[in-house]
Amino acid sequence: MSFSVQPDEIVGIADRVRLALDDALDRSHALRDAVEALDVVLGGLPPARAAFDEVARARVQLSRGIVSRGRSALSVLRSVVLAYVEADGEMAVSTTRAETGSTAFDPARFGRAPR
DSSP, X not given: OOOSSOHHHHHHHHHHHHHHHHHHHHHHHHXXXXXXXXXXXXXXXXXXXXXXXXXXXHHHHHHHHHHHHHHHHHHHXXXXXXXXXXHHHHHHHHHHHHHHSSSXXXXXXXXXXXX
């Protein structure tokens, strides 16, 4: 079966994206742990701690948001690809049925007389 969109290629790319998002989440956890450890060390230096927190905590939240939204996008992509493949399969069955059924294509209906 030939598709105008190749679902197997999309699934392969989506799988690589999923693995990259998993890796990004692991790195986000490592970043969060490092930020928390540095936060403790900077406890005696309130101005440095506040400045660091302002920058670092926002990056931790951003990385977690990227992973969350990326996973949501992959979920939607999965649904779209499944619907596409299912609709294409249904169309193929309908076309085959129409070709073999009693309601065969009549070119005269479109202004051409049959030969």
